[in-house]
Amino acid sequence: MSSKLKLIAGAAALGAVAFALPALAQDETVIDLSTATGVSPATAEVFNTLLFLVMGFLVMWMAAGFAMLEMGLVRKKNASMQGLKNVAIYAIGGLMFWFTGYNLMYTGVDGGFIGSFGPYVFPGPGMDDGSAGYSVASDWFFQMVFCATTASIVSGTVAERIKLWPFLVFTVILTGILYPITGSWQWGGGWLSEMGFSDFAGSTLVHSVGGWAALAGALVLGPRLGKYGTDGSVHPMPGSNIPLAVLGTFILWLGWFGFNGGSQLALGSIADAGDVSKIFVNTNLAACAGAVIVMILLQIIYKKVDVTMVLNGALAGLVSITAEPLTPSVPAALFIGAIGGVIVVAVVPLLDKLKIDDVVGAIPVHLCAGIWGTFIVPLTNDGTSFGTQIIGIVAIGVFTFVVSLVIWFILKAIMGIRVSPEEETEGLDKAEIGVEAYPEFM
Template sequence: MGEYSAVNTIWVLVGAALVFFMQAGFAMVETGFTRAKNAGNIIMKNLMDFCIGTPLYWLVGFGIMFGTSSAFFGNIDLFAVGGYSGAYDSILPDGVPLYAYMIFQTVFCATSATIVSGAMAERTKFSAYCVYSAIISLIIYPISGHWIWGGGWLAQLGFHDFAGSTTVHMVGGVAALVGAIFLGPRIGKYGKDGKPRAIPGHSLTLGALGVFILWFCWFGFNGASTVSMTGDDTIANAGLVFYTTNLCTAVSTLTVMFITWVKYKKPDVSMTLNGSLAGLVAITAGCDTVEPWAAAVIGVIAGFVVVFGIEFIDKVCKIDDPVGAVGVHGMCGFVGTICVGIFSNGYGTKGKGLIYGEFECLGIQTLGAVVVALYVAIAMTIVFFVIKHTMGLRASREEEIKGLDITEHGLVSSYADFMPNVSSVALDDTDADVGEVPVNEAVPVQVAFTPKEKNTVTASDVKLSKIDIVLKQSKFEDLKNALNEIGVTGMTVTQVLGCGVQKGKTEYYRGVEVEMNLLPKVQVEIVVCKVPVKAVIDAAVKALYTGHIGDGKIFVYDVEDVVKVRTGETGCDALQGEDDI
């Protein structure tokens, strides 16, 4: 080993930091594409992937992956002590010290493990998740990694996977597929007729943020895999890697947008976000060895694969994958690896691709992808089988319905500030020191009246009626003006979601028809006593009527009484001359 290179070492360490930050991207994608009641559980799993995988990869994983004892298995080198004797010098990049390369490889290992959590989200026991995540980092990933990146038999054949379409993503995608099969679908995912039901994620905003984070970090994932920034050829190739990575991703995203626009009549946001990830995964194997035009073609291919792949998994195979991990990482990882054998210009590969009239590279790429997929499928089947029949793999029905946040972690909500916090502790009347009242405690209010006030406050004998009006958001101003004209000046207005017996307008989520589409509405609540109910109804109908489905509904209720908290007045007097609620 020669002298260390500051440039190469910094490049590898910056790449390691970017790849580490992909954990945040995966956490946001998986959280956004699942329901709020499991958000904390998703975050915890993504955190544990890295925290469990890091020491285990140091313990034995790195030795298995980069040891040189055989072409199929490295060494059991506890804590990578062989680094002190120079055992890994032959696999270290020029000028890069051992621990810089170890952290770079550690974050790749964690990425592979975290892919699995998305497909198994919302119904996996946390303890079981920790166990199988540990096994992936401990032995599953390092063995196939040795074959490809550790000088193993696939590397010797000339298999080319520059940054991990197979080594990282397909390994995670196949493991996710096996895990989703063992778990079975979420409660309510499929009807009695087997038709899939849409279970929309709670925040596409978080999902989009995760995709942008991953896209950004992928420049480190692919770019830093050159593990060098010295030498004209390497520097030029690094620029190509960045360019093909970005181009393929953009084209894949556009492809998915147009496909969903045609299929579902509107461009699907969730699926288009998956299209970005599909392009990133597909180009990862060959970003250094394909020309820009080929990267664009791979992007188109990845777009078709992810849309129809996710639909095939969901609708035909009846496998519930909440975030599309199998389609994105498994299928696009496989296809991206094969594309090297089709489009490679010969840089870093054993011959050129099929498009240039050569066949050997395609054969090697196909062999490698198939063998690794079979290996992971068999190994993870054993792992999940043992876990299922020992500690158990799936959360109970009650736990799944309540949400894993509360049942697994005691977390009432990951969004506590958006929920009412009502204490179950009753305050004693003698607690006079307001300063001792905890935050968010309800303080009882006592209303005191003088004898004169008690004698003069009487309930009106005028009938009270409550009118609820549910309407389109766009018609609220018209309704408000119409009610003001007839003397109704007080109202309570709420933003709500809802639909009538028509179940709302037909929409699609990730290619599945949403059975009940809750549309944004406005709900106006009014209590009247002096203004006739019929006058309110007539004014509302005149303001809201268009003749189309969705004009709204009006509900009328009898009100027994109204009490004004400040004065204690009741009935029509409590409205103080104004019709309000």
Template sequence: MENNLYHLQYAMDTFYFLVCGALVMWMAAGFAMLEAGLVRSKNTTEILTKNIALYAIACIMYMVCGYAIMYDNSLLLSGIESVDVDAVMGDFASREDGFEGGSIYAGASDFFFQVVFVATAMSIVSGAVAERMKLWSFLLFAVVMTGFIYPMEGAWTWGGQSVFGMYTLSDLGFSDFAGSGIVHMAGAAAALAGVLLLGARKGKYGPNGQVNAIPGANLPLATLGTFILWMGWFGFNGGSVLKLGDVSNAASVAMVFLNTNAAAAGGVVAALVAARLLFGKADLTMALNGALAGLVAITAEPSTPTAFQATLIGAIGGVLVVFSILTLDKLKIDDPVGAISVHGVVGLFGLLVVPATNSGSSFSGQLIGALTIFVWVFVTSLIVWTILKAVAGIRVTEEEEYEGVDRSECGMEAYPEFTNTSK
């Protein structure tokens, strides 16, 4: 009977991992819709091409080398071996705590869950460099980002490896439950490096310092993308519990879902109120970014706060993102979708607020961890972007930018006003 229960737990935890991974994969659709809605219509096809291509590249590069770097386990060379049932059952039997022990699940499910996180980090870069970057230069960067840059910082954090043999972040009290820093801030750091080299879109900033709004083409699509991301985040955070098949972990999963939702709600309301006070109007784009900011903020630790604390954390993230977007515009750092603010600034906040509810972490450890992630990703990304700029160029011509990168990069329009069928 006990042996059958262990089989059931293995199956349940593996299935839960796969379902949560599928939810995170669906976030790729959310990023695609959000970004397509926030860029101008003449750049829609190209941003969609970026999103589906970067997802495919992430899957391949993480299989080829990323997984091996991050967890010292080469999937490409050794594959996922057939399950040794006796070994799995023996592992369960050797534990004094039985079902309450660590996670045991199929190795393939672990890879699948990890690879969709890599794609999420790269998706963050896509929106920040939108409307003026060359498609193939972006995709070449995606190869390096998903195959090397992200896996290295992942190895130092979730992989438990020492940072260049100097220190181990976990020993310093660093904790990032589902990736506020490891995934989101890392993606924002790579995006910031690219944006600084790329420069702003033509017409975004005036000669006297004024900021000119460049509205997105499809706010219903952007709103749909936000709701898709909100839903996918339950897999992002919930799956990071890594286990479902016992009472305590099932309760933890439920709390993570509750807090994830609460933080997003807090972010929406706080961003909407902040926008109303600053602009005198209800700004939908700020509300959308507020939802995402709340989700990013709670991702570093969604299991230990109360629901009220999670709402408050999300609300602070929602206010932060509004002021961050305005500040970056004053600095003439052009980010069409607010990705650097949502994932970078609020990702840092999410890391630093962890010790408020999790006694197992320390503020100094969180700060050192955040600096390690940011410096590594920003510097290496800046090097790669610089090489790409020198060798292939990273920005389209002024004429191509004016006409829209859909035509120059993809040869088709997302919203053709008419189709000429005459011969």
């Protein structure tokens, strides 16, 4: 046999063996998944840590989504200001959550109303033994990005007329004190947790908290110049960049898988992996339902479909399912998300009637849909009750709104929180920060 034929024959034999090996391996290593419950504690710690880190950076990416959405929905003379505020929010939120936020929220709450003050101390290199079931630094990171999200909600509502530095002072207080205190009541093992209140990923603890703070700010600030006429008319103020707002919404939608999926807080078993996957499905379908129902309602009521309302419909569906994304069936998730969309269509014109100027629609999306999502948890979760859910919604709402209102009034008295009419007309990009987003069009 020639050398070429020998090579061909050898290659054929190796190929036959290669094709046979997978079958032999499958035959010899069949796993009975019906009896497989998990992995070793060390492996579970690694997977749990990976969950926190991956889902955490997805939630961090929501900061980009908020920035794009807000920059797209404000007028071009205020776009740079919104970008600056969103970068500052994330930076301040990170610092404050380390400085005192995490300990206020999680350390020494013990069924009470508040944790402890002081910076969080991380283990040194090689000192984290995994006894918590995950890296403690990964948990801190995951919880921190939630904190920053809360402040982003406020930014959009009070846009186009608020001064930079009073807003940043409020952000310090919100991320370092207010959000951690109400978070401790549930996620830190505080009094609401003892009562049986349930908010899986933060429809109330994140979104409604941000919404209540935003509502207080809007009331103290007042509406933008020219938004409402003396005869009760409403003057639309279209955003500068709808494509940017659409992109921002999709980024938020993507980040929400980390927001809700990571709140499972574990990936060390087959059951956890299945639950995270179901959370992804319910989260996505609720957003789809919110967007579609808004499209249908707008066509019926106004004969036109406003893209910005559809964007908020999707976000309202996401907020609505956030309080309980695991237990609903698909029809239940669709129902919960669709009602979030209905809320947007109903509340946006209601705010205009009340002359409450919410530039990006954060109040209907985050506050109102957050209340709805938290209230409806007992529909699919037998371990909760409507009474307990209402107590939690009211307690967190009253505390956040009243304290935020007081802080806004104090800032107004000490620093002034609104730019002058001349500066507002000129635009905050030029008047406040000196960098215009679209100088060639100004």
